[in-house]
Amino acid sequence: MIDRLVVLGATGDLNARYLLPALAALRAAGHLGDGFELTCADRQDWTEEEFRHWACAQLDRHAPEEWHEVKKAIAGAARYRQADATSAADLAPLVAGDGPVAVYLALPPAIFPGTIAALGAASLPPGSRIVLEKPFGEDLNSAVELNRLLAEVVPEQAVFRVDHFLAMTTVQNVLGSRLANRVLEPLWNSAHIAEVEIVWNETLTLEGRAGYYDGAGALKDMVQNHLLQVLCLVAMEPPLSLGERDLRDRKIDVLRSVRPLTDDDVVRRTRRARYLAGRIGDRDVPAYAEEEGVDPGRRTETYAEVELELESWRWSGTTFRLSSGKALGDDRKEVAVRFRPVPHLPFGHSGRAEPNVLRFGLEPETMTLALTGIGSGTRTLAPLTLSARMDESGLPAYGRLLLDILEGNAALSIRGDEAEEAWRVLEPVMSAWSRDLVPLDEYPAGSHARA
Structure with a gap:
């Protein structure tokens, strides 16, 4: 199981309403331990403390009220870095480290090609996974091109094109x-x-x-x-x-x-x-x-x-x-x-x-x-x-998706x-x-x- 997650586009609605609460649910259910590393990145010029304050507010809004300690643990452990998702120089330090990392592209689909190319140049550790929120492309030609770009960076089994409906x-x-x-x-x-x-x-x-x-x-x-x-x-x-x-x-x-x-x-x-x-x-x-x-x-x-x-x-x-x-x-x-x-x-x-x-x-x-x-x-x-x-269910839809991603189960991925x-x-x-x-x-x- 991968124990490192990088979220690109981390100050957006997807992270606020779904990913952070899903991580809290995984922590509450015992799937994430103290060693889990969460790195959040976006263009916002925030300090780590500002991001944690924002994350706490989102968890208070979207996660169960009684999860006080769980929410505190998720927000408190999160690292924040200002980064351009299409810059290999910005992404390289985010993905560097021992062992594989899962990189979640919580980004507008138009940015996917540039981000995938940047991840390829940033030297992802072996065994890493790339997660893309659908829609995957804007038409058939763009989907074919995205698949070509991904194949140059990671094998198909390491690509998770997620759709929370399936969970x-x-x-x-x-x-x-x-x-x-x-x-x-x-x-x-x-x-x-x-x-x-x-x-x-x-x-x-x-x-x-x-x-x-x-x-x-x-x-x-x-x-x-x-x-x-x-x-x-x-x-x-x-x-x-x-x-x-x-x-x-x-x-x-x-x-x-x-x-x-x-x-x-x-x-x-x-x-x-x-x-x-x-x-x-x-x-x-x-x-x-x-x-x-x-x-x-x-x-x-x-x-x-x-x-x-x-x-x-x-x-x-x-x-x-x-x-x-x-x-x-x-x-x-x-x-x-x-x-x-x-x-x-x-x-x-x-x-x-x-x-x-x-x-x-x-x-x-x-x-x-x-x-x-x-x-x-x-x-x-x-x-x-x-x-x-x-x-x-014990886990929300995004909680089940994130668990599958971290465990490498691609059955519900496209x-x-x-x-x-x-x-x-x-x-x-x-x-x-x-x-x-x-x-x-x-x-x-x-x-x-x-x-």
């Missing part, structure tokens, strides 16, 4: 529910499933992320970055094991089976929109184009929807709909598996049987199954819902060819949207209907 308990439970229950797997195909909907709709707006989001939009930020990964787990063939090679091979099979979209397909099967001024709960929200840091001329979408079909024996005839939107009236974050209706109802006119729907709630982590039964004391068909709430294949799936959509073949619709912030 969420419910996302992993999609596999568990399928593969550990005989009642589901025989039905997990197009003969029984009409549609799978993978949704991440949220009431949140930009929340200070305009600098990144306005250059990405909902399609890259959520659909390409996260929802395609969930699709892989939903649609993959049963792997021989959940080991690194078996799991990744089956995931890329899914991406390769996606039927390529033509321009006509994109026009019929995709939608994009952005929010106008409106009201969400008790707060007024300005139009996206008026948000601070937004360039209206970019025509960035805040809602994206894509329908895909898989050309495979198991899934031919099933529709997969991936969608994500911001500034909506309700949070809806789930995988909804919609089964086909039964072929015959022997109940006459006693009611209507809605198709069964199995829902995996991603946030909060729940599972519900909508069935049809007989109403109490009657012979009339009535809806019946079975529900369960997942037990809270392999290089998989990262490229994910871009291939959506390149036709990006191309058609850039040519305005699909209009940029608008919806009021706080909308409750589908955007």
